[in-house]
Amino acid sequence: MGEITMTEQIPRHEHPRPDFQRDNWLNLNGKWAFDFDPNSVGENEKWYSKSSHHYSNHIIVPFPWESELSEVNDTGYKGTAWYQRTLAVPENWSNKRVMLKFGAVDWEAKVWVNDNFVGQHEGGYSAFEFDITDFMKFDGEDFLTVRAYDVTHPEIPSGKQTGWYTPTSGIWQTVYLEARADTYVERVHITPDLANSAAHFRIDLFVPEAGNYDLLVKADENFSTNTSVQLQPGSNRIKVSVEIPNPKLWSPDHPHLYNITVTLAWNGKTLDKVKTYFGMREVSRGKYGDDPYEYILLNGKPLYLMGALNQSFNPQAIYTYPSDEYSKNDLLKTKEFGFNFLRLHIKVDEPRYLYWADVVGVMLMCDMPNFVHYTEQSKRNWEMTLRDAIDRDFNHPSIIAWCDFNETWGIGHGGYDKEHQAWVEQMYLLTKELDPTRLVEDNSACQYDHVATDINSWHFYIDDYEKTRAHIENVVENTYPGSPFNFVEGRSQGTEPFINSEYGAVSAGGGDRDISWGFKYQTNLLRRHEKIGGYIYTELMDIEWEHNGFMNYGRSVKEFGYNEMSPGFSHRDLNNLDFLVIDAPPCPRYQPGDSVRIPIYVSHFSEKQVEKLTLKWRLDVVDMYGEMRTRLSGESPVNWTQYRVTQLPNIAFILPEEPFLGILTVWLEDNPPAPVHGGNEGQRLAANYINLDVYSQKMPRAEVTDAQTCVLRFEPNEFHSTTWEKVEPVHVGKTYGYGAGQFEYHLAIPEGIDVSAIGSLDLIVEMAAKADGEKVDWPSRRKPVDYPQTDDRKYPTDVTVSINGIEVETITLPDDPADARGVLSHNAAFHHGSYGYLTTIHVDFAGRGAIRDVLTAERKLVVQFAVKPDAQNKGGLAIFGERLGRYPLDPTIRLYARGNIGLKQGWFSSASIAM
Template identity: 40%
Template structure:
């Protein structure tokens, strides 16, 4: 759809495009930009009052919350905001009706035009409009005054505004012209057959005949009806059929774009809109006693992310339309097909891009944080109605979530923990449960076309729902594996598991609606690598066909949670998977057709030992059904910088149907040397198309004192903890002394003793090998770690003090922290090596493998670069004579971390290789 803007607008206006591309008219005026503003903090009178402040002492940029930086105010205070501006805009026709429209205002809003009250609205998330025709000055300028009161009452629907408060006007404001009779609303309901049913609302000043036209798909869909209007609100239903319908899906987001036209003696009302033909549901397949979520009648595996929809400068208002489009693009490039908008309805323009680019949306209702008293319930119900009515036509939305984690549903004080517990369950009263059931059933009656969830739970407290979901935040392979298995085993029709009171499970689809390791760590994960945990968690999910989707926490980092796929500013994190399997990205873990490696992510094995690995196929797509695909595998390892393939093979596999099925097991023989051996699998279709990739790692140990490596000559291995001196002002060890860290400028020195002449008569060549990185110094390194108690305050934006968190070790991203290490041998500088970064991601397999506790991280995933320094002949000559040398590794400013045999990426200590 071409997005039109009024000719009066300029690109200097923030958010200049029409705010509702799903329901757009051409005669309009954008009121975003500079308004006069006054902010009065403290308790305000609740009655509607036109008593403006004595003067407006500043300007604010609409549509940004007055708490946000982009507003130009940037004051996070509750109170009353007064807005004022004038406009000389006039509609194109003199007899047009004029409406003043607001995307959203938090919380209680009153509006005056030319000193006449137009009306008021209560609720922070719903859109509303007020007719301004009667008081519009057609001969000159018009003055608009808006009073917005936001006092953070416990009964207000607020959601997770702790990340950034949406105070006052926080979505676009605009004027719009319409004829005397106009289309107020149209709800499109579609079927796979191509039948489209439209529930219409038309408002008319007077009775009379009219013509209604449906013009879509460049005229390929054209339907016209003669209708008889009565004065006031007219409601009726129309149906038509689209021939050879193109179905909407994330892979092919087909939209039927066009317009509705209402014409008659009153003129013509043209609304540009669109619809997508798709059906959302659930169904059991074969003889299974449980359902899967379906899209267009077929199972769909939901690879999703939790999206806080938070921006560092606009908070919950995006600075530009392009940034909203970019959000959907960033999700899709990861191979995700859906997003859960967390505890808030999304801006209409971002939902438009979800429709246009193709991503499914689970949209939450905003919660209140007090108790479920009468006022909280009534305000919630009003806003839920507004949200569903506004967003009905977005084909991307497949589910409404009425509540989250029982927030706002506890009586006698909110639960102070995010885990399940007696206190939380006891305070979720039976009468509140019945209200939640009523809200679920109400939403189903209002919108039977979508799935509805009563409560997205972390306390095992469903009541009645279309989606049997649960939350977990657990770290550690065995812990995740056992937890997921337990949930799957306890999920069946009639089970009381995950339900509260006397309520029991139906055959509703099982999916996870929040997961990750951010809260599965003592004191929180801080800012650390998530790549290692993520891969094995995806692997465990796909092993169970009963489980048909997940929501990973989260899309981007936010103010105190750093477990996003991306940084808050949208920059990339490097997961490091392509170092194991060339070309592998996160998208491989989100493939509809997947190969499960039913084994730990890493395992210690003896050199030369045998290992059998089970594989499982998982299919939630019929794309390859009936085809023979090729399973390609390799067992390889890095041997001192050289990639060595120990074993490889290919075998055909029949990809026959939905669900999980056994694939041929792999018989492996481990390398005969010390190695971090990698088993990789690729599923390949015709034309060499890679369907999915996966891997696991083995720490292969030779058991020899100095290690065993595939190279001619001999090795002397020196544990990196056995340094003879250290010149760093700040130095410390980690990973059970398998890693040595030095901050700033300084170095570590080692004394190496070589064999005497009886054992090695002549030394002709020698080189040093070691693994090293720069050392980024955190506050905890210099000041000591501080373990915070992570309670519900974190959901309100509490400071995580991330650099004091003992678990923090920044994941590899676009920000680099370079250092340089000089290699000195017996007082002579031999080489200088640039260490590009201090990285941590899945490549740090040994740092992950040797973590002491699953719920406490120590430099998790950190690793360095393999450094090889060939000693000059003159130095080798001295070494041949003395048979002892002093090696110094000196850092310049950027610090130095050295990784030993049980840390980092490479299974070696400081090595001297000689011949």
């Protein structure tokens, strides 16, 4: 055996099961001896024996061998591997039963202690244990060997380990020892009963001898029950109920937990004690009011699900959370984003992740991992996984639903025929039998193929506003009791709650690009329909090559840019139980002077009771110089109805007679009584915004705006010369190059302009860096549409601006950004969401005679934008025009005369000034 000294800090040192915990336990995580066994010779050669095999490598448990944190980091190996370490238990354990417990080993584990075969287990997501007492010497020299075997076989439930992301093999959850008596608590399942202010306990007890025992169930909050029970040798199931005075209900806003201690005693002597917890909450489906369809009900009230898909991978440890804090932070971020719900996608996750969901208050739908090939063996493997998951996780209040299958993966292998459908229905009914306290979905459907379900859900991935709108309207229109839509042939809808369980504008293979735009308009479209009771956006965070998360794979939060479009606005306004629907595209196009009428709705699903409401709106405009100001506003009194989508008064106005990019912000305020000392600012309850693209034709290339000012405009692609390390084809609205290089523009001064009178100028331009693949998170899978969303990883560039050969300023542009601020790029569907930084450079000709000399002699300006070869930041350059980016302007120069400019105010020309 390789010599392993346990001096390192133990990874994942916390108890793995706060829902079923004894005080006497010992964590076995850390450095173990380790070797691969590609030829599977280890059993014949007795690698489990202390002297038969010298282990040449090590692994850090509990991280899978594919992961970085395991210190093996081998993503290509599949097959057999061996683990070994010494065991040293406290002296006072010698009169206890020593239990060896595994959180999970994928897929098969065989275990030896001191050369003795202890047992075998199959199931990559299931907890298991062995009594190793009789195999131990208790001399500090005991040793433990584990043989793990995993080939991610198509008959094994493995979720997205197969064909999607890096797989997980071997030990991937905490291994620990636990001391207990031979009389012990096997299992505790708790069912809340809100109607009777009680909790019902189903407790399994193991005793070696028949007799009268005392069972005490006690809560920290001073309620308990003590029951005398007659038990027979072996396993016994006992049911007891505990009254809970004035129960505190569990909900996402108030995730109250009751800590419970279950004690088994005999003749006044404590034999075993287990700590667990539960939340007082009930999940059901039912009608509310006179609606023909049902809602999902939490504690008897309609619940609107604002959810995201969580595939629960990470870059350091893949399936295993790198630390307890890491799993907690994922859930805290979920709440920060405004989500109240996650769909835990085709993975049975770690119990501590579920614990933190309970504590933080995030509801979960838990998917079962799928197999690939539909066979009798795969069905047995899947059912075993289901039973183990429900048994282990029964007490978690955060879990409100189970989802058996996803998109017919596995069950559709060979065709989704009647036999397959019948088995799916059997598994739906089995899930209901195993856990009657939660909702169950048969198959999260993308092929319109439900069989029997508590939840009628569907998926869509569409990257177009009008197509998304038409799709949702069609689905809603075809959803009603008796409709065959979204069900297999021969089945039809009942009154099941109707939700969307996957959606997004960026699908799995949709590239590394901005999600803020699509998430906003698609969520707005879903909230328009009262019949839709919730949504699950894809997804919470990126995974490897899939880039549609609110966070990157490494958990840095992406920038959405909403706040700079509409101050105070964030994704929490979109993930809000009270939602203002703007029934319009995200950026409709108008012409100056048009009449605008926009329908507004409010979806009211919070518990807020407000008698007087005011709908307010404001139109801000960004003009042709990039300057922003408020032009119009209004308000009107409105009402809302709880658990309804209510139409409010339309917002109507006439647009100003000028081109601009607009931001129409709409918000809902309550009307508090006027305070004694004046001021009655209302609380903002809901908000939303859209952009308006007000445009008729290209702005004049030259115009005199007053007696002393002439404005010149040129398109980014009208450069006279360029030189870059790498250049892409020129786009009419955006010109860009990579690395170092320059764009040079030669601009003619219109005839009639008195060049001798010009004393200064302003250069106004929208510019950004231009990355190639530097910002793509998973460069091994590039897509033509890749344009990564703005985040904390910046890509700056240093741009030196020269006019008529004189350097006037060097500017550092912070990044090559793309998010909701890049309105015009989104509207053009080019470099989705990309935009630049509005840059204004004032140049006074005093002391810069060379600028004036060229201007006077040749009646031109030579403007150069250069990223020099010796620049500190050689991040390329993108120059935006008036139809792309964030600002509705072409590169613009304002010429200022000391006296009269030479042409009358109002003169203009549409002819290009580029030479």
